[in-house]
Structure formats: C-alpha cells, structure tokens
Amino acid sequence: MKKAFPIVLLVFGAIFTGYYFLCGSLAGFHVSMLWVWLLLGLLCIGKGLWDLLRKEKSTGKAARVLTVAARSAVSILLAAFVLAEGFVLSGMVKQPKPNLDYIVVLGARVFGTEPSPILQYRIDAAYDYLMENPETTVIVSGGQGENEDISEAACMAQELRKRGISSERILLEDKSTTTAENMAYSRALMSKENPTVGVVTNNFHVFRSVCIARKRAGLSHISGIPAPYPSVLLPHYMMREFFTITVDTLLGNTI
Template identity: 40%
Template sequence: MLQSKQLRKYLLFLVLILFLAVEVPIIAVGQLAKPEPGDVIIVLGAKLIGHEPSTMLRLRLDEAAKLYQAGYAPFIIVSGAQGCDEVISEAAAMRNYLIAHGVPADRILLEDKSFNTQQNLANSLAIMREHGLQRAIIVSNASHIRRALVIAHNLGMEASGAPAPMANNAYLTTKQYVREGAAMLALVFKQP
C-alpha cells in the first residue's frame, strides 16, 4: 500500500514536470515573440463560422492587418483549405476579411490547399520562393506561435512570430494551450 502511494506521487511529480517543460516554453514564446520586418506576413488558418472567421481567426487577421498597416511587410499570405464543414476555404474568408479591413487585394496571396500547420507553412514557403520573398512574419494566436516557429525553422524558413491575442474565454484558452502541448510533444517524437 505504501509503495503504491509513493509510486502515484512519483508519477504525478513526473507528469507535472513534463507538463511544465512543455507548457512553459509555449506560454513564454507566445508572450515574448516580437515580429521583425520582413517580406511577407503569413496568417495561419483556423475555423470558419459560415463565411466568416471564428473569433480566434479574427484575432489573427486583426494582428496581420495591423502589421501590414505599420509597414512590417508588403505582402500577406493567407493560408488554409476548405474543411469538410466549411462553405469556402479559410484562405478565401481571410482574404475577404482583410480586404474589408483596408488591405489591398493585390497584396494578398492565397494558399488554400493546407489542412494543418505543417502544410500551411510548407505551402506558404513555396509561394514565398515563387515570389522571391525571403523573410516571413508568422501570425497565429499566442498558444500556437512556438510550434509554428519550430516547424518554420525545420522547413528552413526565415521567420519571426507575431502572436495574436487569445480569445477572452478561459475554457477556450486553456483548451488551446493543452492542445498545443500535445501537438508539441507529437512534433518532438516525430522528429528524425
């Protein structure tokens, strides 16, 4: 009985250490990352509601529009395919939103074939190369920036991060950070 109790305490301690080792860097990068001027802003897709961006995606798009208006980069790549429950591609909805918020249509490049972050960044890198663009600013919500930057680095993309705020919803924010922790662990174990 005593050994079983000690084992449970030990396992709980290991889980806590693993949780902190994974989540603290995600939180830190999401709070501390700063965009550096570049050639293109890449906005990673997220869920749509009908033809409209979800709250998380709107926060990303607002951050991208702000960076564009401040002169951080002359182009924006909007990246995201059409999910099975979406009426248009995420990229198309993002383009429409940015145009409605003052970004000229000829400054927006569409990447509408990707269904996950790896594909978002690989396909966006191909567009960058096609247009002679070297340095990217990746825009996503704070919980997602660390993983996006790790993937970009693994692809050989020169990139800085611009964390958009998280939704003002404790449940959704907690869910996103836990999801990113699991995704970071999967990324680490998938590395060659």
C-alpha cells in the same frame, strides 16, 4: 501536514471539474480535449478522498514500490508539462519584428463564409501588422474544411481586402489542412531565397508554429506574431498545447 495534501487535491479537483463545466456551458462540451479537465478533476477528488478516509497505509513492499513508481511518473509528467508551458508562454509574449518579407496567417474555422472568433483575432493581428509595415506581403494559409463554404485562405483574403489591404500584397495558400502543411505550402509561394517571415496565430499557438516552420519549411529567419485570445478557453488551449507539442515532437515536426 498529512491532512493538508488531500485537501489541496480536493480543492484542485473542484477547480478542474468546475472549469470543465464552465467551458462546456459557454463553448460546448464538444471542444477538443475538454474532457481532460473532468478526468483530472475526478482523479484529484478521488485521490483526496482516498487519502482522507483510509485508516491505515499499506506497508507491504509491493505497495511501496507502486507508490514510488506512481510518484515518479507524476513528477516526470509535471516537469515535462511545466517545461512545455514555459515554451508556450514564451511564444505568447513575443513582440513582432518589423519589416518582415512575409507574414503567414494560419487558418482556423470558418462559419459559412465568415471567420470564427479565433480566426478573426488572427486577421486583426495580420491587418495591424500590414498597416504598420507596408512593404510586407501576407500569405493567408488554410484549406476548406467540412461545413465551410469557402477556404480559410479565401475568407482571410476577403476580410483583409474589405479593410483596404491591396490584393497585390495577398497570396493565397488554400490546400493545407495542418500547421505543418500551412508552413510547407506557404514556403513554396515565397520568391525570396532566405526570407524573413512572421507567423500570425493565436498566442498559445505561436511557439509550436514557429518550431514547425523551422523544421518543416526550412525557414531560419522565422518569428511569431501573437494574436490575442481573450476567452475562458485560453487555459484549456494552453494545456492542450502540451499534448500537441508532444505529438509533433514524436512525429519529428518540431525538433
């Protein structure tokens, strides 16, 4: 049993490191926070090798205190991570509510004037919902970033019009740069006092977006509309949500 745990660490270290290089080779090593996988992998491998190769355990009081403190910190971190990922997963499996007053489609990267794959999934999900719910108004939300020829909102509106969605059903919010701004600025475009609203975003992002909409936009009747994200990067973005949920919580954006 004493040798089993270091071997488990080595296996996880190899998986984390391999995943880092797989994602980097397919999507580029510039992907936000991708380095976390390499760090986790190296830490697991280092700890596993240390436990396997060292001959005697330190028995001094200081060593025991440090060991207990380290294990406690790791346990708390893992518990928080599991809790956060449970919330993320709950958002990923949400079923859209029918006949909402508005849906807000959150922007993402635009290449020139064309949507990135991650944005295209959101546009597709919004289109499907609008076709099934003809009385719903859509707010496309997102400003213009660097190296983007048009705003994210304009790109989404353009794509929806191409597919037959009437301009009368589309409202543009093209000033926002964060999810909190997406929701706050979109709320200002809603004429109803207490509207029912759905947030269209990729599945891993639904839980946090709904929380932000409640907190920052004062939307009480808010639900998520998850768009798929069939990519090798899905586990990475789910992991990254732990950190972004933590940051948004500290900033008062979620609770």
